[in-house]
Amino acid sequence: MKMKKIKLFLAILVGLLFLSQNLKSQCQEYIEAIAEYELEPYVLDGNFLAPIIYEGDTVSLTRTFLAGNKYKISVVGMDMFVKYITITDADGFVVFQNFPNAEEETKYFTSQAGENIACFGNNFWEFTPTKSENLKVLVKIEIIATKQKNRIQGCLGIIVGYM
Amino acid sequence: MKKNLMSIAVIFLLLLSFFYCNNENNNYVQENEYQIDSLNQKRENIKMVFYTLPTPMEMAKIFKGTGIEYDKAILNPVTKLSRYNTNKDMAVNLGIYGADLSFASMFEKEQDIMDYFKVVKQLATKMDIIGAVSDSLMQVIEDNIANNEKLRKLVAETFFSSDAFLKENSREEIAAIVAAGAWIESLYISIELSNKQDNKNNTLLDRIIDQRLALENLTKLLETYKQNADVVEILKDIYDIKNIFNELIIIEKIEVYDENAGINRIKTNVTHNATPEKIKLLKDKIYNVRNTYTN
Structure with missing residues (x-):
């Protein structure tokens, strides 16, 4: 009986490992597939950033971000969640927020398939820096699950294009 | 029974070590903002921190905008490819050739684009970066050699795919070394071209000094992989370059009111202090580092 339990535990562990690798490659494929379209007409910068x-x-x-270029920063993936984006300069001054008044804004609409999609508030920012500077993009994913164990894992892409 | 338990324990330990290694090599710094006890709660507050810098194509666009002209002679010759056989040499020169390809592409030099794409493909294959430059992609490049916009997109996609492949296969430190090579070469090209052309090109000088910002991020990116001996070697050069850059600027701190936060904050003002002597120091250092990597 004890042996069976240990074997079951090992099987689950192995399964989780493969699932995690699979999720990574799915994430890569997904971000690669949508990045260019998402940034059009900007040129994808070539940096891949898609954590799970x-x-x-x-x-x-x-x-x-270099003076002389125009940029688009876009946050993609985890579509069922609101993504709170705050962009600050090197001194911590906020230069962009997609939900400056987060509590007051509607965050969902229902898709044709009947799914709740969080898309109110822009998940992108287009700008032309007047000087070259380092900006920090901070993305916080909202929590829907009421219990820790129910939290959903997903792929978040932060992609940058220039022109 | 005992034997079975032993083998299970060994398998378990192996799996555990696999998990641990994967986590250790992730391309981010995990910072726990708060002291929390439960593992689940800790997960909630994990903060993943990433640093990236402009890719060579983006830098080439900026430098082209300052009026510099293309000169093939300053690029790293494709004939040197066979010299690069260690992991570090291959990674750093993949970045260097990638930057050369970006410059050739930005200045629409068809033959050079083909030559550098080929060398990038060979190096990527040698480094087991699968799918970044496939045979079919080479065909697409040949078919679109006169379509500049398409070519630039293909170069960007090549960078994106290589970067994704390395990061998704737990080789983030290699991706960081590639980025370092690309940054060094882009800076080398711009400095070399600025030497050959109008010395009073202030915009170009400003853009070169602006690279201190990218250097800050490159340093932080490389510091994430300090456990890698190749990264440590490159970091030594990077710190030297950083010290010279620090001499080129004057930092002034002023207190201003932040309307969003409703408080006073410190704002940093940076001005250039680039004398010809200091610029020469930077040039010499960049030449020296680049030559060490390419020869």
Whole structure:
């Protein structure tokens, strides 16, 4: 009986490992497939950034933006969740927020398939830096699950295009 | 029974070590913002921190905008490819050739684009980066050699695919070394071209000094993989370059009111302090580092 339990535990562990690798490659395929379309007419910058995270997690990207280019920063993936985007300069001054008044804004609409899609508030920002600077993009995924164990894992892409 | 338990324990330990290694090599710094006890709660507050810098194509676009002209002679010759056989040499020169390809592409030099795409493909294959530059992609490039916009997109896609492949296969430190090579080469090309052309091109000088910002992110990116000996070697060069860049600027801190936060904050003002002597120091260092990597 004890042996059976140990074997079951090992089987689950192995399964989780493969699932995690599979999720990674699915994530890569997904981001690669949508990045160019998402950024059109901007040119994809070539940096791949697509961590696998849980709802409630926060991801930060610091990147150099050069004077003379126009940019689009787009946050994709985890479509069922609201993504709170805050972009600050190197001194911490906020230069962009997609939900400056988060509590007051409607966050969902229902798709034709009947799914709740969180898309109110822009998940992208287009700008032309007046000087070269390092900006920090902070993305926090909202929490829907009421219990920790029910939290959903997904793929979040932060993609940058320039022109 | 005992034997079975032993083998199960060994398998378990192996699996555990696999898990641990994968986590250790992730391309982010995990910071726990708060002290929390439960594992689940800890997961909630994990903060993943990433650093990226402009790719060579983006830098080439900026430098082209300052009026510089293309010169094939300053690129790393494709004939040197056979010299690069260690992991570090291959990774750093994949970045260097990638930057050369980006410059050739930005200046629409068809033959050079083909030559550098081929060398990038060979190097990527040698490094087991699968799918970044396939035979079919080479055909698409040949078919679109006169379509500049399409070519630039293909170069960007090549960078994106290589970066994705390395990061998704737990080779993030290699991706960081490639980025370092690309940044060094882009800076080398811009400095070399600025030497050959109008010395009073202030915009170009400004854009070169702006690279200190990308250097900050490159340093943080490389520091994430300090356990890798190749990264440590490159970091030594990067710190030297950073020290020289620090001499080129004057930092002034002023207190201003932040309307969003409703408080006073410190704002940093940076001005250039680039004398010809200091610029020469930077040039010499970049030449020296680049030559070490390519020869």
